[in-house]
Amino acid sequence: MSGYHQLPVLSARQTVTEAKNYFLDFFRAFPKRISLIVLLMVAQTLSAGVGVLFILPLLSVLGFAGETASNHEITQVVAAIFETLHIPLNLVSMLVVYVALITLVATLRAYNMTLSASVQQRYTHVLRQTMYRLVMRTQWSVLNGYSLADLGYLLNGQVSQIGRLSQLTFQFLSQFLLTIGFFVVALVVSWQMSFMALLFAVLSSVLLLPLYKRTLGSGRTQLRENQRLFKAVSEHLHSLRMIKLFGAEDRFAQALSHTSERLEQQQIRLTLINAVTTWLLTIIAALLVAAFFYISLTVVGSEIAELIVLVVILARMLPLLSSVQKTVQQALHAIPASANGRAVVKQLQQAQEPELAAVDATKYVVQITQQCELRHVTFQYNGANEPVLQQFSCVIPANKITALTGPSGSGKSTVADLIAGLQQATAGELVVDNIVLNAMQTLAWRHSVAYVVQEPLLFDDTIYNNLIWVRDDISDIDIERALRDAAAWDFVQSLPKGLHTRVGDHGRQLSGGQRQRLAIARALLRNPQLLILDEATNALDQANEALVKETIQSLRGKLTVIVISHQASINELADNQIHLG
Structure with a gap:
């Protein structure tokens, strides 16, 4: 779909809105666990802040800061707490409490990291599964407008990138809360120096705004180039046989190289943006430290104890501010x-x-006993200038063999898709036994249809696993019967591992005729009411074609068969013909 390829430039407001929507979606997925993680972050922040404040009474006990540390409000509060708990205020007890506080902070951080990682991985899994189910349940006419490579990248690399945002969300919250916590601690020690640090933080954010805009554009470029790269690799590998047959390896390698180079250049630009950001933050941090010491000693007149604590806070805050950016x-x-x-x-x-639930399947079941028909159907593909079919009608008799004939492009496969319920008509009706099918009935009807296309789909798995996925209750007897009916039993038995032979990617370890016969066997295993064979015998040799013709003839009277073929010998099997074009 064209909308998928268009990547609009996001304004600042749209970026904030997207970030907010993402967080809300993320929170709704795991409200309890995310709330627990935030509470743990707050506890970690409080513990870290108390640990820093504890330096003042520790200095007092050590005697390093004289009267200043001993008379400070924080020292007095700690002394009162120790007295209430009947703990002696000495070096050993202070060090034990200090180590306990740091241990608590480290424990909370370790547990929170583990919990955050599990939530992130689970969210990525749920996101991918949700998108995959949406793709599976989307109308074929809409899916047909998407590039399969783009959908593949969406479900793979793009979902991982979106899932990474959940990790960044936790990372930002942790860093932000710790920064706020240290700022509050700094306020307790010296409000003047705290506001100076805040001023520098705001200044650095303003200076980095242009780089933020470039980073956003870089992300847009990377998404587009990754889509192109993934699409190019998918298409080239899928067409590798033809590329080699035409001796076009170098041309396609060069085309892929151009796409890869654009991604390389984008990554270099991103690295430059990050480097400039680090450069700016380093200079700003140096200016802050210099101003901090100068103002605290010459203007504010901070005591040595306060200055030590402020230096510790500053040493913790600067890396945090850099990490937040x-x-x-x-x-x-x-x-x-x-x-x-x-x-x-x-x-x-x-x-x-x-969605047709199993409990409702019998309610919407559709049986063909008389005929299936299209009534006054008009169909036009998305983006096409004119319809493929215009006020088209046809009747398919039940338990008969019907041949769809006509020149290429006349709409034979489209008619078959409409009858199978795969495509929805722009206008007109799909009717089975004089019942106009609604959406649920059409879906149920599609479950009664088996389709064999010209290029059969086989997964990189065993023959057995390529057959059994079409139905849940398939037995070995069913498999043998279907393979025999499709003239495939003998060649399967002759393979080294029989049914457990792997067919390779897209079945490339088998000949075209063998792949087609397996596809026919798989269709028969579905026990369909309607079997559609779309050029299904084109890849067969004369001997196997004769066997499949016998199979088709044997189905007469047992189920409804639609044959699309340019071969006169196949069309001669039909009880009636519908000519298009």
């Missing part, structure tokens, strides 16, 4: 993937087929 940049880089994924999900949700 980098996390924001990484999140901005992933926002375009999230926005694009959300747009695709919205399109797919609007084109979902009704």
Whole structure:
């Protein structure tokens, strides 16, 4: 679908909105666990803040800061707490409490990291599964407008990139809360120096705004180039046989190289943006440290004890501020993937087929005992200038063999798709035994149809596993019968591992005729009411074609068969013919 390839430039407001929507979706997925993680972050922040404040009474006990540390409010509060708990205020007890506080902070951090990682991985899994189910349930006419490579990248790399945003969300929350916590601690020690640090933080954010915008654009570019690269690799590998036959290896390698180079250049630009960000933050940090010491000693007149604590806080806050900035940049880089994924999900949700639950299957079951027909059907593909079919009608008698004939492009496969319920007519009706099928009935009817296409689909698995997925209750006897009916039993038995022979990617370990016969056997295993054979005998040699013809003839009177073929010998089997074009 064209909308999937268009990656709009997000404004600042749209970026904030997308970030908010992402977080809300993320929170709704795991509200309890995310709330627990945030509470643990708050506890970690409080523990870290108390640990820093504890330096003042520790200095007092050590005698390093004289009267200043002893008379400070924080020291007095700690002394009162120790007295209430009947703990002696000495070096050993202070060090034990300090170590306990640091241990608590480390424990909370370790547990939180583990919990956060599990939530992130689970969210990525749920996201991928949700998108996959949406793709599976989307109307074929809509799916037909998407590039399969783009859908593949959406379910693979793009979902991982969106899932990475959940990690960045936790990372940002942790860093932000710790920064706020240390700022509050600094306020307790010296409000003047705290506001100076805040001023520098705001200044650094303002200076980095142009880089944030470039990072957002970089994320958009990376998404587009990754889509192109994934699409190119998928298409080239799928067409590798033809590429080699035409001796076009170098041409396709060069085309892929151009796409890869664009991605390389984008990554270099992103590295430059990150490097400039680090450079700016380093200079700002140096200015902050210099100003901090100068103002605290000459203007504010901070005592040595306060200065030591402030230096410790500053040493903790500067790396945190730098980490917050980098996390924001990484999140901005992933926002375009999230926005694009959300747009695709919205399109797919609007084109979902009704779900036929097992408990309702019998309610909507459709039986063909008389005929199946298309009444006054008009059909036009998305983006096409004119319809393939216009006010078209035809009748398919039950338990007979019907041949669809006509020149290439006349709409034979489209008619078959409409009769099978795979495509929905722009206008007109699908009727079975004089019942106009609604959406649920059409879905139930499709479950009674088996389809054999010209290029059969075989997974990189065993013959056995390529057959049994069409039905849940298939027995070995069913498999043998179907293979015999499809003239495939003998060649399967002759293979080294029989039914457990792997067929290779797209069945490339087998000949074209063997793949086609397995596809016919798989269709028969479905026990269909309607069997559609779309050029299904084209790849067979004369001997195997004769065997399949016998199979087709044996089906007469048992189920309804539609044959699409240019071969006169196959069309001669038909009880009636429908000519298009």
